[in-house]
Amino acid sequence: MFLQKIKPFLYLGAFYLIISLIVRIVFLFHPITTASFGFFEVLKVLSIGIINDIFVFVLASIFLALYFLFLSNTKYKKPYGQIILGIFVLFFLYILVIPNNIFKQYGGSIAEVALAFIGLKTLFFAAMLFFPAQRIKIRNTLYFIVVFLYTTIIIFNAVSEYFFYNEFGLRYNFIAVDYLIYTNEVIGNIMESYPVIPLFLAISAVSLTITWIIFKRTKNELLDLPNLKQKFILLGSFIVLAGVSLLGLSFTTKITSPNVFAEEIEANGLPKFYWAFTHNELDYFQFYPKIDQKVAESNFLSQFSEPKLTRNIISDQPELKKNVVLISIESLSAEFMEHYGNTQKLTPFLDSLANHSIMFTNLYATGNRTVRGLEALTLCIPPTAGESIIKRQNNKNKFTTGSVFKSKGYDVKFLYGGYSYFDNMQDFFAGNGYGIVDRNNFKPEEISFANVWGVADEDMARKAIQVMNAEAKSGKPFFNHWMTVSNHRPFTYPDGRVDIPGNAKSREGGVKYTDYSLKLFFDMAKKQDWYKNTVFVIIADHCASSAGDTELPMDKYKIPALVYSDGFIQPQKFDQVMSQIDVMPTVFGLLNFNYQSKFLGQDVFKKEFQPKAYIATYQDLGFVKDNHLTVISPVRMIRQYSLKQKPSQLSPQFNIYYDENVLKEHNQKLVDETISAYQSTSYWIKNNNLNR
Template sequence: MTFYKKLAPFYNLAFFYFAISFLLRIVLFFHPITQSSFTILQSLKIFSLGLVSDFFVFIVASVFLWLYLIFISNSKYSKPFGYIILGIFVALFLYVASGKSIFDEYGGALPEIILIFIGIKTLLFALLLFLPKWRVKIRFWLFAFVIFLYVLLILQNGLSEYFFWNEFGVKYNFIAVNYLIYTNEVIGNIMQSYPVIPIFSALFLVTGVVTYFILKNSRNYIDNIPTISEKVKITLVYLSLFALSLIAIPTLAKTENSKNVFVNELQANGIYKFYLAFQNNKLDYFKFYKTLPNEKAFVILKQQLNAISGENTTRKITGDSIENHKNVVLITIESYSANFMKAYGNNQNITPFLDSLAQKSLQFTNLYAAGNRTVRGLEAVTLCLPPTAGESVVKREDNKNKFSTGAIFTQKGYNVKFMYGGDAFFDNMQDFYSGNGYQIVDKSSFSPEEITFSNVWGVCDEDMYNKAIKVMNTEFTQNKPFFNHIMTVSNHRPFTYPNNKIDIPGDIKSRDGGVKYTDYSLRKFFEIASKQPWFQNTVFVIVADHCASSAGKTQLPLDKYRIPAFIYSPGKKPAKCSKLMSQIDLMPTLFGLLHFDYQSKFFGQDVLKSDYKPRAFIATYQDLGLIKDNILTILSPKQIVKQFELKLNPKPGVAPEYQIYYDEIPLQTERTDLVNETISFYQTASDMLKHKKYEK
């Protein structure tokens, strides 16, 4: 038998992995969400460099296979070595089981995981030691299981990458990392969104068939276990390739530099993208981004926030009339794009109530979401500061006692609550809001009779609004104004909701249905609320948390950040504000309408004031954008700065103030003033958080 055949388990699994990766790229290449066409050179780059990257990633990922195979032998079961090794395993098991091992210092499930792993290893070693006649069969089935597991993980990863692309239009990013943390909600979402039983049945069937053929062509490794010298050769070959892979993988990642984001994403290896997302979940602005001297950054910021001085944003806000302590209800709507509404060009009539309510409200027609996740939207309306690099403040450890909208309302004598139809533990909402002085009303606050329908994300919006009405009726009797922030859940995959409410059945899992049911629930809420004694003295603020999708051809596609927002106050005349603005400006503008006097640290501003200078912030977890003067400036890690001229791509029949589509044309001559202004906003926000200057 040649040495080449000793490598059969590696190269057979590698060929299968390459085949799945190639097939996945083909599928994603032609996927409807891939809103791009590719040149021949771009296509060659995607598939050729993608394959090379896959090769090196597989080498690294097969480290566990190498470790397993290299320790297969018969000699370790001979006396006295077998008994010594078994004794070591038993001692390790008892050590971990004692509850005083080093693993217990890390807490969580780690000690249990280690205990189970060592327990299984001890049991299997004992079987192989004491049952020599069964050793060959046991070893074969263990070998088969390892091959099966690798095949399953390869297929599972392919499916996961497909569904992630289907949802976000990218390979894995830090959202995928978060999904590992909130497994209950995510697994539940998958269970309710997709035909799980058929998919996993097919998955295990295909895994079994592929394992059979790989096993058939690889079992000579255990039928004729390599000698010590052959294992040394295998190890030298593997470790050499492993070392080369550690250099090659990040080098190849640097070639993902096309102006077309889809080219970069399709070329990228999903597993390595996941690793990068895990590593970059926290980004230090001052380490990864272009900076200015801190003093200069705050001087530039002062041009936008005139009343500040020194290296902070503290300033006095003075109302132009007597303060009005009306009740305030802030409703952030899950995944609600501007283009769902009629005014922005939608002709499906899926938002009839909000279309009509907007005509009775103060509309903000040119408002952009700060990010593309719920926690970014919550951060924007609660803390009113630009989206800083890495994870949202909502999910950081240092997320308490911040200067917030809730803090202002508390100063003014309001009851302050955060209401959410799901489990507020999700996305760290409970920790964030309770740590900033909000009382929490979530699914755990509901009695069984208050829940008529729920899915993995929580109770339906109707149930949440009915609960909110009860809470506000109680608050009204306390002779104190209230501020209640309600976060909706129904407009989220799997898009299930009660049947017989709208003309789209709730069990067909339609996004249009989710949008329409969200609109229906709001109509029911306002119908009931309008009959309550507190209604006429209440201001309603309605805004999306983010758009329904973030996928686009460019780094920061503007249409994927445009969201509707309006303020409705019963009896007030409708108005329209078409100034360019950010989600972080909404609540400071409300405070201006209520004529509040307060000491502010907000980066957000009252856009109705004469000194407001239009601009908007849009960002991912690593790309930080500023829209101003019809130019988009983007700051990225490694001190990268890009600028794009925004050319309107008008949609026929849509009024100018509701146009949302722009072509992003690379700017030929840098607008240094806008680069510095963008740096100023994001650097000062990062500085304020880093040095705890944004506390209440």
């Protein structure tokens, strides 16, 4: 009897386990999975994966359990049926008529969803109440819909996890949470990047087929509904299983592996999504290794000539009030440029410009998201655990590159081809004194091409020239920070600009088109009076991919950066290890600025500069120095790797790749430096010490 009543759970559970197993096998053989697995490691990954899936399915079955719990014929008898229907009608009217009902207070579309759900529930209940002869057919229809929703969600989740892994080499994380929040850009990106209609048709077809099979084999269970005693037994069993599943996941989700891909493949995406959703800011002092705060600050500040948080930067040369244009290029890995060994000629303009610039050849991004790159270039601080400061509530009135320029009388703006509300950029930059020029400022005739992320980079280049010409006429110097958008999936752009069609959705095409747009910008800029008095800083926000064998693969954080100014900057290569947070302090040094600084990056041309870099995910914080990578993680974990360069896969003479060999014995001095940097930064942010 018991097994008969849980047949729907068994069939759906078996289907979920099969789909999840297929996904794991696909991940094991996916090209992005660069790690190799032995037989026993594969067995471990699949075994832990199945256990995770069982636990997750039990918890996800709560809605199905509630559905069966409320199946009853008694509730349609007089007077219960009329009373229940009356309650449904009153509830429906409450949502429809009362302006400030509880659902509308939540905002968004919650009220509309609740109204539709209660409306359908009322309609079906009334049909089953007044047409008892059709009750079985109506109940079967509802049951079919419930099973169809479950099968569709199972398949859709599997497809979503595949595409997410294909893009990032990870299960769901903070990025997936952002995708849920910024639905317009994300859904638009998916619509433009993938064959959505065939995909949805295929998902629907498979879901309908599986639903029909499960429905045919289990629908007879609705003819003999469980009595109250049986329902209590079923409910008690489910509560016990749910408790075991929650307890089990608390253990299985903490199982670690030296191979990051193994950890991701054996995991289940839904618990990871939930964790990311509820932990957008990690308390460093709760989760990470610590030392005495004064010691940490002393260690960290010792790198500066004046070992204080607020330092006086004094130049022995006259200040230069040159315009500065900072261009953050979306997803431009170092390996795309010929200067780093690429032979595909993807960036002919940037490579030619690099020959006349200061080129930083050994520079590393702080993270793998645009907001991390913007944070590093604007605040010039190491990354902190959890979300970027740009995404946090306490993100205003900070000490920024913009605030330094404003103190010198500059006009300060942030330029972005998309809508700057995305990723909280508008809130952050406006809250820190930047003027904003984004897609809202474009007239229809100024847009030759746009996709979901924004106007094409060439359109933003024309708008930037227009903005800079207006600023130059005011008589004030200007600082403009331009964030490009075109080198992002779906990689669409106007046809005829480069030798890869604009609808090919090719990453190489996206790189080429951005390079084309930058050349267009410079060709226009050279004709302007302000050009000779302008310093151009060009740098990637992050790499195209961050997937690798370890939690922080060095190869995936190396980005190109150069500083160009016609007649001012003398070409040279700077080959020492440096961080994205060092770029703007270095630019201020080139301009001989005198200012009070709270930046935690260094001017790399000063004698006290220490070669180092900070690289991080949302929870793994890495410090690169002296050919070592030290990583600290939640639960006070510490790992350290020795770094050895190996020849580029693109061209043997360019060494931009690294072997990372885990060390059993740590270099304690570097461990202390790592903790000091991240602990001090976290403390200062928490206590608003980095505000203006």
